[in-house]
Amino acid sequence: MRSVRKKISCIDQAFKLLALRSHSVYEMCEKLKVRDYDSGVIEKTVERLQKLGYLDDEKYSKAYAMARVERMRLGPKRIRTDLTKKGFPREVVSKTVYAIFGEDESEMKTAILAAKKKLRTLKRGLDEGAVKRKLFDHLVRRGFSGDVSRRIALDNIGEISDE
Template sequence: MPAGTITAIRQQSNDPQRVNLFIDGAFALGISLNTLVRERLAVGVHLDEAGWERLVASEQADQALQKALRQIERRPRSIAEIRRYLQQKGFSEETCAQTIARLRELGLLDDADFASRWVANRRALRPRGVRALRAELRQKGIAPAVIDAALESEDDGLSEGERAEAVARAALPRYAGVADWAAFQRRLGGYLLRRGFAADLIRPLLSRLWQELHPGADGLD
């Protein structure tokens, strides 16, 4: 550990929010202005081994927080997503936990809010079945109870069958020209399955839509 006295603090040329720290005339570490202020560092301050370790930990915590904030700025994230991201960046479990705790304290990480917004956004812009929504949120690391609460709080008043029909009718122009029932069933049915609707809802819906397209058609086996 480069214990010693801080002899210079110089702003980095490529990042005005960071400085280079020199101890006993030699470069020691690049740190953020946040760390500089938080640790009350200045020329003439002496760092012993414990002080150096505290400084390194403080800088790691600041880097983790800044990286996490940039991820959240791009789009809302779940707690598990941020944890995985920080782990991939090589931060320790302790630093990950501290960063998540700080973001939750600031109100920037909230799985309940994330899940509710996810369901509302999907239902408004990319409708899909409950199974798909549950699977997506599980992949985001959201707890089952939180998923249940989000689905309940963002209830659009439609049954799953009504949602499936709305999605099917929106997609129907793409499949209306399919002249063969088996191909129609396979293609539009596959589309609905991929959007998380159950097979027992899809089959009668496809039959009804096919009959509308081809009145009097039979042989729907």
Template sequence: MIVTKLEGLTKGKVKVYIDGEYHFLLYLEDIRVYKLQEDEPISEKVYTEIIENTVLRRAKQKAMAILKYMDRTEQELRQKLKQADYTETIIESAIDYVKKFHYLDDERYAMNYIRFKKNTKSKRQLQTELSQKGIRKEYIELAFEEEYDDEELAIQKAVAKKTTDIDSLSQEEKMKLASSLYRKGFKMDLIQKYTKIYN
């Protein structure tokens, strides 16, 4: 294996290319410690040591730090690690590591998401948002079974945010409110009931 390129980035970071392919990100200090130089060979032993003792360890720490402040979906964590210039293999290992300790759990994420947002959002809106976050369909369905009651409370709260007296709104204002509720995914029969658009 030959170190074909050491690409310097900001903040003392260096992208290391081996045999023409990007392999990992190190700091200038690491480059010195491992004595890496362009157009020079890198032994299997040193390569393994860099991966296991430096790159993978940092990827695990990064994953833990990301999850420490906010629950994330697997897809979101992958994106964050990718942005930090980790390769797919390293990302996979870091994700397996946090999953082992249940720090990453898409099923739990879906349950919590629906529990905390069900009173302000329609079922369709919640489904769309969870799908965009990469949550599997079966986890979404299970979470709805466990956590979602009905849309009546959610639409009541959505209407209450806009007005305390629906009867005081003009027909045009009611239609505007109905349109915004429809865009949020609420069912038309509930929209008609709570906006009184055809009364």
């Protein structure tokens, strides 16, 4: 009888967590472990939530990554790092990054948008060399490849700032 209560309590706790926001399987397991549920109970709870469609790493990783790209204009390297920190399996991370940035064009478009936004605040009193360096550094920190960052910051800065 006690084990049944533990299972019900664990499922209730999982639903409370999911009511706040979506979670990866890893995050859910970690949060339930902190609440002192047995690993067997946690495993069964997670399996049940996956069967019911409440825990879906692929769907959640894509939604999370797209929101980060749209809101923060992050590049593929940064998205890959963020998804890995959230505990998504390596193959889910790879699929998600490829789905969003599969083509080099997609990364370039996102980087251009990030560069335009940054240029609005950069041009005040800086020479062109300093602007290019700061823009390049900003794009690399945002997770864009060095090649894309260089092409935008060093080669295409005139085209971007004219628009």
